[in-house]
Amino acid sequence: MQITIKPSDHAFPCDADETVLQAAMRADLMIPYGCRNGACGTCKGKIIDGDVDYGAYQRSTLSDDEKRQGLALFCCAKPLTELVIEVREVRRAGDIQIRRLPCRIESIDKPTFDVAIVKIKLPANERLQFLAGQYIDFLLKDGKRRSFSLATPPHADELLELHIRHVPGGLFSDALFTQYKGREILRFEGPLGTFYLREESDKPIIFVAGGTGFAPIKGIILHALHHDIQLTRPMVLYWGVRSKQDLYLPDLPKRWQSENPGPFTYIPVLSEPKPEDAWPGRIGFVHQAVLSDFSDLSGYNVYACGGPAMIDAAKRDFTTLRGLPPDAFFADSFTYAAESEARTT
Numbered sequence: 001m002q003i004t005i006k007p008s009d010h011a012f013p014c015d016a017d018e019t020v021l022q023a024a025m026r027a028d029l030m031i032p033y034g035c036r037n038g039a040c041g042t043c044k045g046k047i048i049d050g051d052v053d054y055g056a057y058q059r060s061t062l063s064d065d066e067k068r069q070g071l072a073l074f075c076c077a078k079p080l081t082e083l084v085i086e087v088r089e090v091r092r093a094g095d096i097q098i099r100r101l102p103c104r105i106e107s108i109d110k111p112t113f114d115v116a117i118v119k120i121k122l123p124a125n126e127r128l129q130f131l132a133g134q135y136i137d138f139l140l141k142d143g144k145r146r147s148f149s150l151a152t153p154p155h156a157d158e159l160l161e162l163h164i165r166h167v168p169g170g171l172f173s174d175a176l177f178t179q180y181k182g183r184e185i186l187r188f189e190g191p192l193g194t195f196y197l198r199e200e201s202d203k204p205i206i207f208v209a210g211g212t213g214f215a216p217i218k219g220i221i222l223h224a225l226h227h228d229i230q231l232t233r234p235m236v237l238y239w240g241v242r243s244k245q246d247l248y249l250p251d252l253p254k255r256w257q258s259e260n261p262g263p264f265t266y267i268p269v270l271s272e273p274k275p276e277d278a279w280p281g282r283i284g285f286v287h288q289a290v291l292s293d294f295s296d297l298s299g300y301n302v303y304a305c306g307g308p309a310m311i312d313a314a315k316r317d318f319t320t321l322r323g324l325p326p327d328a329f330f331a332d333s334f335t336y337a338a339e340s341e342a343r344t345t
């Protein structure tokens with residue numbers, strides 16, 4: 001079956017039982033995706049002509065109304081006929097191959113009680129090619145996967161760094177916090193995702209991190225500072241957490257602000273500061289801090305990463321209340337695998 005993407009007119013074949021996204025990736029064409037399991041909505045696009053089997057997805061991600069308007073989630077949809085679809089192509093996947101590799105945990109540091117900074121090492125002579133901001137999936141038993149964002153930029157890829165929050169009772173993070181001591185061997189697939197800096201744009205950038213959503217943003221900012229991108233594109237980072245101890249790398253963004261030429265501003269925001277924090281700074285939800293500081297976002301690019309509630313609220317409010325073009329909002333939403341395992345068709 002042939003699929004044609006508008007407006008580029010790129011066409012590619014799709015095998016029986018392949019999703020539109022799988023076929024596009026096989027043809028070296030990258031359409032946006034995040035979770036690849038019908039939970040985040042990143043791959044949503046329009047079917048201009050033809051029919052699909054919508055596959056297994058979460059109803060909250062694609063409503064019946066949206067289906068009537070011709071929208072589909074291309075990570076789940078399989079063509080039933082030849083298709084013409086409309087979707088934003090982000091880039092050609094080019095030479096970035098998605099690979100399965102073993103890795104060894106080199107170190108586990110716990111800067112606060114519920115966040116671990118984990119460094120992993122690939123086999124000798126192996127490097128992972130990736131774009132700053134992408135993530136990897138650990139491949140666990142029984143086909144389960146857990147996604148974690150890369151906090152290191154590609155130019156410093158000797159060890160790959162991950163920031164993992166402890167979800168009590170969580171399959172992977174509980175084992176990490178209670179059993180792992182370092183030197184464990186794991187397998188992963190990567191690089192994945194389309195959360196990376198669009199360098200063709202010259203717009204100023206607002207980064208919005210929620211909790212460990214700081215991880216991929218750290219990777220992107222280190223990449224940007226390494227290439228002096230802030231000299232032409234002013235950057236501001238909002239990092240939202242509950243209380244002061246949750247800012248688990250408190251000095252790093254301060255250093256970015258003080259040590260770099262060119263405009264880089266760091267604004268930490270606490271939603272529930274403790275009395276002992278004696279917090280002199282911003283208080284509230286992180287996306288609301290952005291709303292208070294910017295009356296017009298039409299000339300910006302926003303890169304947001306964190307929990308689904310924050311990402312959904314930021315996307316909705318920035319686009320509807322502040323004029324941010326929807327295609328200037330880039331995000332990775334930390335949806336939970338357990339949630340999507342219970343998805344409906």
Ligand SMILES: Cc1cc2nc3c(=O)[nH]c(=O)nc-3n(C[C@H](O)[C@H](O)[C@H](O)COP(=O)(O)OP(=O)(O)OC[C@H]3O[C@@H](n4cnc5c(N)ncnc54)[C@H](O)[C@@H]3O)c2cc1C
Pocket residue numbers: 034035135146147148149150162163164165166167169170171172173174193212213215216332333334335336337338339
């Ligand atoms: C693209 C992507 C990138 C991600 N990157 C990161 C990252 O860099 N750092 C990071 O810490 N996490 C990240 N996540 C989330 C991560 O993949 C796991 O979902 C998380 O670590 C929980 O996995 P677990 O196996 O410990 O818990 P599970 O076994 O998946 O969950 C156990 C129970 O807790 C619930 N639950 C799971 N997560 C949460 C939560 N956060 N809050 C409340 N309840 C929850 C589940 O619904 C379930 O009932 C990312 C997710 C995605 C999709």
Ligand code: FES
Pocket residue numbers: 032033034035036037038039040041042043044061073074075076
């Ligand atoms: S990538 Fe399709 S819904 Fe997340």
